[in-house]
Amino acid sequence: MTTVETPVTDAGWRGPDGSGLRADTPHTLTDGVRRWPVVDGIPWLRPGRDELREVAVAALDAGDPGGATVSLLADADDWWDGPAPPPHRLRAALQARTLTEAVDLLGLGRVGTYFRHRWSDPSWLAVLALTAAHPPAGRPVVDLACGAGHLLRHLALHGHPDLTGVDVVFAKLWLARRFVLPPAAPVALVCADLTAGWPLPPAAGPRHVACHDALYFLPDKAAFVAAAAAAAGPRGAVLLGHLHNARHPAGRAGLPLLAQEWTALLPGATAYAEEELTAATAGGRPPMPATDAALAATEALGLARDGAEAPPDPALLLPAAGTSLRRNPLYADGDRVWPDDRWAAEYGRRAATYLPPHWPDTPGPDAVHRRLLLDLPERW
Structure with missing residues (x-):
């Protein structure tokens, strides 16, 4: 697939300094001083990378959206320790036919493996259980650190009409747009650093704000959670998933906290042990909130606080009809x-509780809950 210029729409995005942005060309936004590139309909609003911003804007001004895309695909987050792929591989990725081919060309390594097999890893089952127990219920959804858009795709296929994904890595959002999201899905994507000014426009009402499998990387977790709660509003929901427990041997990656430190960040939230969330989806049932002892022993926590107390939506445990x-x-x-x-060490022990060693002769009625059968994107 070739890269084509997608005209800018006025979504009310904010720059890293909080200033409002407006379209000044079909391919850029401006705050009146700086110009920000928009590639494949994705505004790129990362601060502290002026040279890269100007390279991408210049390519767009010259009528070369492919060149702008290649420059942004090379950008990574501060945790990434892999080498940037050479430009010829990045440009070849523009013609990739599948997600599998694209993540290889982009040199995403372990992150690419994670994206390809996210559909059946234990933390994804935990996301489904947490979301079904505390659903959007008609409110706009904001998925923070959305990665390649797995949750956004799931909600779009279930008919949720107002979806926004934010991530600091353009390549992940590009994968979401090209390979993961349904082509006509009403999903807005924006590349921004959530440790700086948030890009979200002012809310017209309550939001359903989620952040899964990412918060343990951030140093100032309290500020992030406070900002997420403010973005959700009093009648909104905040869901935080896969919060690594520093007491558990498997939960020490990133910058984890103890269970009680996580729960203190979101007072009034319902807390879940991730093992229970995973088992709930595999068993096709609602998750049970955790006791203090279960939280202390869990590998990772899930937290949910909903000011509207929306009723559960069990349909979100399954692929859309x-x-x-x-x-x-x-x-x-x-x-x-x-x-x-690496995947086996991180996920294999828990995945083996619902994925049998061999394909069953006759997959049972629980095959979908147990992720034997998957609703993969067409171009997986």
């Missing part, structure tokens, strides 16, 4: 094979 299902690619030859040793 009418969605095509395919055999989980982990069973390509009938036997379950983890993607690699």
Whole structure:
């Protein structure tokens, strides 16, 4: 697929300094001083990268959206320790036919493996359970650190009409737009650093704000959670998933906290142990809130606070009705094979509780809940 210029729409985005942005050309936004590129309909609003911003804007001004895309695809977050792929591989990614091909060309390594197999890893099942227990219920959804848009895709297919994804890495949003999100899905994507000014326009009402599998990387978690709560509003919801527990041997990656430190960040939230959230989805049932002892022992926590106390939506545990299902690619030859040793070490122990070693002769009625059958994107 070639890269084409997508005209800018006025979504009320804010720059990193909080200033309002307006379209000054079909491919850029401005605050009156600086110009920000918009590629594939994705505003790129990262601060502290003026040279890259100007390179991308110049390419767009010259009628070269592919060149602008290649420059932004090379950008990474501060945690990434892999080398940037050479420009020729980035440009080849513009022609990739599948997500699998694209993540290889982009040199995403372990992150690419995570995206490809997110649909059946234990933390994804936990996301489904937490979201079903505390659903959007008609409110606009903001997915912070949305990655390649897995949750946004799930909600779009379930008919949720107002969806926004924010991530600091353009390549992840580009993958979401090209390979993961349904083509006509009403999803706005924006590349921004949430440790700086948030890009969201003022809310017209309550929002459903989520952040999964990312908050443990941030140094100032209290400021982030406070900003998420403010963005949600008093009648909104805040969902925080996969919060690494510093007491658990498997939860020490990133900058984890103890369970009681996490719960203190979101007073009044319902807390869940991730093992219970995963088991709930695999079992097709609602999750049970955690006791203090379960929280102390869990690998990771899930927190949810909803000012409107929306009732659960069990349909969100499953793929949307009418969605095509395919055999989980982990069973390509009938036997379950983890993607690699790193994935196996991080997810294999818990994934083995619902994914059997061999493809069953007759998948049972729980095959979808247990992620034997998946609603993969068409171009997985």
